Amino acid sequence: MSQWVIKGLRTGIKSTRYPRTIETAPGMSPGLPVATRMSPDMAQMMVTRCPTSALEPAQAGVDVNLRRCIHCFRCARGTDSPMEWERERDFECAGVTPNSNDHDRRFGPAFSRSIHILVVDAGDCGACLNEVKQLNNPYYNMHRLGFFLTPTPRHADLLLVVGALTEHMRLPLRKAYDAMPTPKRVVAVGACALSGGIFGRSFMCAGGVGDFLPVDVEVPGNPPPPLAILHGLLVAAGRKPPALLYRRAEDSTEAPG
Amino acid sequence: MPPELLRVLEEAKARWTGKVRPSLNGGDAAACHLECETSELPAICNWLFAERECSFGGLIVEQGTPWQLRYVFYGQDSGWTHVVTYLHAGEERVPSVSRLIYAADWHEREAEDLFGLEFEGHPRLGDFVLHNDVWQEGVAPMRKGFDGSRPVTNREPDLNWKPRRIVEEAGAFGMPVGPVHSAAIAPVYFQLETVGEDVIRAQPRLFYAYRGLEKIAEGRQADDALLIAERISGTSAFAHSLGLCQGVEGLCQVEVPERASWLRVFLAEFERLRHHVAAIAGICESTGLAVSAAQAAILEEELLRISGSLTGHRYLFGMNVFGGLATDLDDAVCRRAAVQIAQVSDKLAVLQGMLSTSSSFLDRLEDVGKVSVSNARDFGLVGPIARASGLSRDLRKVAPYCGYDRVEFEVPQESEGDGYARLRLFFREAEQSARIISEIVQRIPAGRFRTPETALRPGAALGWVEAPGGAALHWIRLGEGGVVERYRIVTPSFANWHGFRLAAENFAFQDFPIILASFALSVHENDR
Amino acid sequence: MTNMDLLLVVILGLCGAGIVLPLAVEERRIPMALGSLGVLASIALLCLSGVSLFGDVSFHASLWTIPSLATLTLSLDRLSALFLFVAGLVLLPGSIFASGNLSAYLGKYSLRTFCVAYFALFATLVLIPLSADALSFLMLWELMSILIYLLVNFEHELPEHTRAGYLMLAIGEAGTILIALAFIILARGGSLEFASMKAIGNAFGEQARWAVFLLAFFGFGVKAGLIPVNFWLPQAYTSAPRPFVPVLAGATLNLGLYGIVRVNGDLLPVATVGPGLVALIIGSVTALLGILYATTQSDLKTLLAHSSIENAGIITAAFGAGFIFVASNHPAIAAIAFAAAFYHMANHSIYKTLLFCATGTVDSSVGTRSIDRLGGLIKTMPLTAGFFLVGALSIAALPPFNGFVSEWLTLQAMLQSAELASTGVKIVFAICGAILALTAGLAVTCFVKAFAMAFLGMSRSESAAQAPRARVSAAVPMAFLAVLCFLLGVAPTYVIPVLDGAIAPIAHQALAADALVPPFFSRNIHHGELPAGFVADFHKLGAQIGQSVMPGRGLVVLHRGTAANPVVFAMSTSYMAVVLLLMLLGAYVVFRLIVARDRSVERRTVWDGGIRRLLPEMTYTGTGFSNPVRVIFEAVFRPTTVEDTRETVGKHFRAAIRRTRGENHVLDRLVLDPISDAALWVANGFARMHHGFLNAYVFYGLGALLAALLVARLA
Numbered sequence A: 001m002s003q004w005v006i007k008g009l010r011t012g013i014k015s016t017r018y019p020r021t022i023e024t025a026p027g028m029s030p031g032l033p034v035a036t037r038m039s040p041d042m043a044q045m046m047v048t049r050c051p052t053s054a055l056e057p058a059q060a061g062v063d064v065n066l067r068r069c070i071h072c073f074r075c076a077r078g079t080d081s082p083m084e085w086e087r088e089r090d091f092e093c094a095g096v097t098p099n100s101n102d103h104d105r106r107f108g109p110a111f112s113r114s115i116h117i118l119v120v121d122a123g124d125c126g127a128c129l130n131e132v133k134q135l136n137n138p139y140y141n142m143h144r145l146g147f148f149l150t151p152t153p154r155h156a157d158l159l160l161v162v163g164a165l166t167e168h169m170r171l172p173l174r175k176a177y178d179a180m181p182t183p184k185r186v187v188a189v190g191a192c193a194l195s196g197g198i199f200g201r202s203f204m205c206a207g208g209v210g211d212f213l214p215v216d217v218e219v220p221g222n223p224p225p226p227l228a229i230l231h232g233l234l235v236a237a238g239r240k241p242p243a244l245l246y247r248r249a250e251d252s253t254e255a256p257g
Numbered sequence B: 001m002p003p004e005l006l007r008v009l010e011e012a013k014a015r016w017t018g019k020v021r022p023s024l025n026g027g028d029a030a031a032c033h034l035e036c037e038t039s040e041l042p043a044i045c046n047w048l049f050a051e052r053e054c055s056f057g058g059l060i061v062e063q064g065t066p067w068q069l070r071y072v073f074y075g076q077d078s079g080w081t082h083v084v085t086y087l088h089a090g091e092e093r094v095p096s097v098s099r100l101i102y103a104a105d106w107h108e109r110e111a112e113d114l115f116g117l118e119f120e121g122h123p124r125l126g127d128f129v130l131h132n133d134v135w136q137e138g139v140a141p142m143r144k145g146f147d148g149s150r151p152v153t154n155r156e157p158d159l160n161w162k163p164r165r166i167v168e169e170a171g172a173f174g175m176p177v178g179p180v181h182s183a184a185i186a187p188v189y190f191q192l193e194t195v196g197e198d199v200i201r202a203q204p205r206l207f208y209a210y211r212g213l214e215k216i217a218e219g220r221q222a223d224d225a226l227l228i229a230e231r232i233s234g235t236s237a238f239a240h241s242l243g244l245c246q247g248v249e250g251l252c253q254v255e256v257p258e259r260a261s262w263l264r265v266f267l268a269e270f271e272r273l274r275h276h277v278a279a280i281a282g283i284c285e286s287t288g289l290a291v292s293a294a295q296a297a298i299l300e301e302e303l304l305r306i307s308g309s310l311t312g313h314r315y316l317f318g319m320n321v322f323g324g325l326a327t328d329l330d331d332a333v334c335r336r337a338a339v340q341i342a343q344v345s346d347k348l349a350v351l352q353g354m355l356s357t358s359s360s361f362l363d364r365l366e367d368v369g370k371v372s373v374s375n376a377r378d379f380g381l382v383g384p385i386a387r388a389s390g391l392s393r394d395l396r397k398v399a400p401y402c403g404y405d406r407v408e409f410e411v412p413q414e415s416e417g418d419g420y421a422r423l424r425l426f427f428r429e430a431e432q433s434a435r436i437i438s439e440i441v442q443r444i445p446a447g448r449f450r451t452p453e454t455a456l457r458p459g460a461a462l463g464w465v466e467a468p469g470g471a472a473l474h475w476i477r478l479g480e481g482g483v484v485e486r487y488r489i490v491t492p493s494f495a496n497w498h499g500f501r502l503a504a505e506n507f508a509f510q511d512f513p514i515i516l517a518s519f520a521l522s523v524h525e526n527d528r
Numbered sequence C: 001m002t003n004m005d006l007l008l009v010v011i012l013g014l015c016g017a018g019i020v021l022p023l024a025v026e027e028r029r030i031p032m033a034l035g036s037l038g039v040l041a042s043i044a045l046l047c048l049s050g051v052s053l054f055g056d057v058s059f060h061a062s063l064w065t066i067p068s069l070a071t072l073t074l075s076l077d078r079l080s081a082l083f084l085f086v087a088g089l090v091l092l093p094g095s096i097f098a099s100g101n102l103s104a105y106l107g108k109y110s111l112r113t114f115c116v117a118y119f120a121l122f123a124t125l126v127l128i129p130l131s132a133d134a135l136s137f138l139m140l141w142e143l144m145s146i147l148i149y150l151l152v153n154f155e156h157e158l159p160e161h162t163r164a165g166y167l168m169l170a171i172g173e174a175g176t177i178l179i180a181l182a183f184i185i186l187a188r189g190g191s192l193e194f195a196s197m198k199a200i201g202n203a204f205g206e207q208a209r210w211a212v213f214l215l216a217f218f219g220f221g222v223k224a225g226l227i228p229v230n231f232w233l234p235q236a237y238t239s240a241p242r243p244f245v246p247v248l249a250g251a252t253l254n255l256g257l258y259g260i261v262r263v264n265g266d267l268l269p270v271a272t273v274g275p276g277l278v279a280l281i282i283g284s285v286t287a288l289l290g291i292l293y294a295t296t297q298s299d300l301k302t303l304l305a306h307s308s309i310e311n312a313g314i315i316t317a318a319f320g321a322g323f324i325f326v327a328s329n330h331p332a333i334a335a336i337a338f339a340a341a342f343y344h345m346a347n348h349s350i351y352k353t354l355l356f357c358a359t360g361t362v363d364s365s366v367g368t369r370s371i372d373r374l375g376g377l378i379k380t381m382p383l384t385a386g387f388f389l390v391g392a393l394s395i396a397a398l399p400p401f402n403g404f405v406s407e408w409l410t411l412q413a414m415l416q417s418a419e420l421a422s423t424g425v426k427i428v429f430a431i432c433g434a435i436l437a438l439t440a441g442l443a444v445t446c447f448v449k450a451f452a453m454a455f456l457g458m459s460r461s462e463s464a465a466q467a468p469r470a471r472v473s474a475a476v477p478m479a480f481l482a483v484l485c486f487l488l489g490v491a492p493t494y495v496i497p498v499l500d501g502a503i504a505p506i507a508h509q510a511l512a513a514d515a516l517v518p519p520f521f522s523r524n525i526h527h528g529e530l531p532a533g534f535v536a537d538f539h540k541l542g543a544q545i546g547q548s549v550m551p552g553r554g555l556v557v558l559h560r561g562t563a564a565n566p567v568v569f570a571m572s573t574s575y576m577a578v579v580l581l582l583m584l585l586g587a588y589v590v591f592r593l594i595v596a597r598d599r600s601v602e603r604r605t606v607w608d609g610g611i612r613r614l615l616p617e618m619t620y621t622g623t624g625f626s627n628p629v630r631v632i633f634e635a636v637f638r639p640t641t642v643e644d645t646r647e648t649v650g651k652h653f654r655a656a657i658r659r660t661r662g663e664n665h666v667l668d669r670l671v672l673d674p675i676s677d678a679a680l681w682v683a684n685g686f687a688r689m690h691h692g693f694l695n696a697y698v699f700y701g702l703g704a705l706l707a708a709l710l711v712a713r714l715a
């Protein structure tokens, strides 16, 4: 057994320093489309390219609804792709919903370093779930920030939902939420949980969990990288300011491409 | 054209003179088509499965006038054989072949559930994909008339539904596990039948994550179907999008540039490596050997980051397009990635060495969850799970695509069929994948990374791919204007979940997570 | 006529009335008559034995001399008084319970028969400990066997009951023969009276002593439930009708123990270590096997029956330890062992009666005793659940209930084996101590299972969900017994001195009380035995705390009286109970006043993982709960599982996996089967001889004659 101890020590510390400092390791996040100023013609072309209507035409250019973006890169690749992509701090993208301002949904001081999370997969493709799992790997190690996965909703403070909410998962998700003690918050992770993603609204999928549960924090991405989920958790805990999920071209500082 | 394929054709002609209409199509997608009457179906399928020792690939149902049922088989040397039968509207029943080919069991149950077809002689139908406690019998969402875009409002589910139990013993009870689990695990319900301590039988109830992908793909543009294919299983996204691409490319006779093919192999093997590392991490974690689990998880994250910086996406989404890749990869970047991958592979070898000397770890894997080779064959297991039991069928060898026939590699095989054999197999396949990557990265030719224009045309074709989990089939039928008319996805997890109960029988309760982890099954890939 | 004579006459008179009255009154009034007569007779019995036990009065009467054979004598010393008192404590609630439960049999079986047999047995139970000569003892013993048989086989229409009754009777007869043989050896002096047997004790040699010990030990062991002669017990207890089981379990088992102590402790005290070791080993193994089989039962009644075997084993082991200490000249430690044994015997009678009453109540309310079909009864039968819980906590030896005190004493007494000289004996003690500790642990498992599976969780059957509450006739006796469980648990310091009187004659020293319960609470200690420094130390530790509040002594201390190492162990269940109560109260107050202030309580259903509905069939069954024990002790249980899988079509479509589990009790396997095999083999041998030729017969005859001559010649 000692070989494992030695191996563990040899490996050293792998954990990111985020949120103390920003993480910049390559390949850790896919980036996000940036609302860009551009001509209406261009804008129209971009909008038709997007399979999930994440891009919306606006006066100044193209607005981006991050809830819908499924990271297909169609607006980023190709010969004529004026859409900017944000590649630094882009993972700090979790936003909040109006729900999260309710007084009785806030976590008191007792929760500042200990939040127990129940993960429910309400029907995703497995990528989001895999990224949630990565939060426990040595690189992200969410325990150091006081986040723990819990086996039962009885001990859970936070419900982390991934997936587009299938018909079959409605009852389990409802039961899990109801079984949690208050105060409790809901973090929806991934485009599918926010808007249905590519699955959209159908006979099986509800097009996101927002209509079904009072979601507090929304983490965009398809899948959101682990750090984005971590940011979402920090936002839910009130330890990080939220980001905007709907980004307007007119707010963009970028010059037109 | 494999010579064996001709022999299949000749023999079928001789045996069922006048009753089958055999035909051949050549080219890359060489296949023998045997059209027959429904009455001959079981006999012909059984002949292929039992005598010609073909594997059952899947059942493809297409509604139309008439209905078309396509039973796909593939053999080690004979390639593809499709047994096709037609049903006329109003007589929507067909003899079940599951009694002879147990591997077809779930295919028939799915078709019964989603199309409302009747499989005569199948002993257990209903409550499969559509759960009876959510839907009433009689809902057939895959039928053409069914509007898949909006929720079904009239529901009369059976609220008294309870899991089926077959163990009859004094004091036996059915322990429920899931669908919400104690860790970040995909939604699946397990009914463990036990009298305490030892579990007699564990049966999964799947399709909690059924998103109706085959239905929602219909009516969409083919390249949107590609986005759906990537999201069948996020951890095998590249393989499935490749499967669909090959189907469409075969149908539209698109020439994929050499460079694109090589890069596809590169990325497919890269994905396989990552999938297997994740499987190894899962096995380590299930045995409670924390350091090894952490080490494997580090490797998985490193691979995710390599793909992130190589392609922009950690799960290789958005890479495949019809006719090649969506974006070119810089050769230097590829080589750098290959070096990093080789480093990961070395670390993996170290990890394997350490694990193989940790006796407490091995004790928990050896003789756990055994699957015999005959059972593996009967249940139609595929991929690493089948190969760990000594059933070696790999589509990269059986029906090479993407130029795999020009790549030198070995398909590892084990014979014990227990948890340890599966672990070794994951290690060996991961090593093979790393070898392939480092070999071909030197040989990627210059040139275009995609054909400039893909003209989609109507018709149907089969695309196939050896996904990380095993053989995957993608049957695509396009209509005018590149609209998807039918998209049938047969995934390796669907086959292997069917066989999961083989391993989960008469075991100690604490071994359950290990058995589960050693199968490395994807619920999402199964549920679609 | 003294008071005692009078009381005895009253008891016997009431029993007589109980035998005669049923013949006169209407059948449906019999339960009432049984209850009231039983209660009166029990009270009289308690008075009679109480006077002797607490007042140290003995009693002796010669009844009738049968010329040239024996004088029938009755005598009451404190040993008999102890057993009678315990019997009284059982018969009092037992009679009430019986009267309440008897009416269920009205019209199906004859209540008259039951009542007659019940009171006849009552009288026998009283007279056996009183009889002071071998002849009356044996006659009464025989009578008791037959009466128990009649009562066990009360529901005689069920064949398994009859079979159980026959088995019991047959083994019982064998036991009686052994006992009779023991008495024949003891009566070598010519007199059948116990007093004269006792007088000639020194005349016996080693072999005769061994013979008497073994004969009596296994003879009485049949009734006491010791291996290897106890295989009748579980079946008989299970078959016995509801109104009778509590008495059967609480009173008759003790008589077996009484016999062992009377003969081996009193009439011919064991003088060497050997017999003690036999008792210790047999007792420990009995206890372990008893609890093992108890744990795996799913019928509550059978479970309790096996647990009776366990308890008999513990008591016997403590007796064995006592015998060993007596024989190796450690009377003080012997006294502690005997105190433990008697204490445990009394406790067992009380909690086992309580548990059988509770089980009977469940049975009559739900209609089944199978744990796998009960569940959730705490909601429908809260009172019964509470009483069962008290019984279960007691039998599982958890404070502050009585089982804890006596099992703790037993184990502590065994630890004193360090004082012994012989290493071999010490090793045996160590092993037996370990076995008993394991037994105690398993007992917790066993009764957690019994209580949790029957009373907690979800109801596993319709009738369990709608079980009616216990009737008064069941609740009152259970309450009485539960209170006793508690009192015996928190006030051991008052009980031990009472036991001391019974121990004195067999341990040859009345030391238990002094050794165990030093009078720390009196201000002026005049106790020569205790070194002053030791007393002072104890006072410093707080032995006098609460002396103005507590009514008396509260601490159980075992000390050796040496200055160097005065205290071996100390404990106080009374303090423990008080502290426990205060802690509970404190926790409640803290919760109410601090934690629960401004907070609301939310009630949610059980978390089921999100499935449609949680069904009772998804929760642990009793079998499932105890299966780990079955798996760990597979060598003992040797279960055989026959699996039979049915397919509908093809090879892999399964319709059912049917598994039948068979178990052959380890005693049947190791003792009964070989004996019956041997008997069959011999019989076959004879059968073969029968088919021989005439010449062969002549040859056999000749051979036998030669052999006889040879033997005679050599002798």
Ligand code: SF4
Pocket (backbone or CB within 6 Å): A033, A049, A050, A051, A052, A053, A054, A055, A068, A069, A070, A071, A072, A073, A074, A075, A076
């Ligand atoms: S990457 Fe996002 S925004 Fe861009 S086209 Fe795809 S879905 Fe739309």
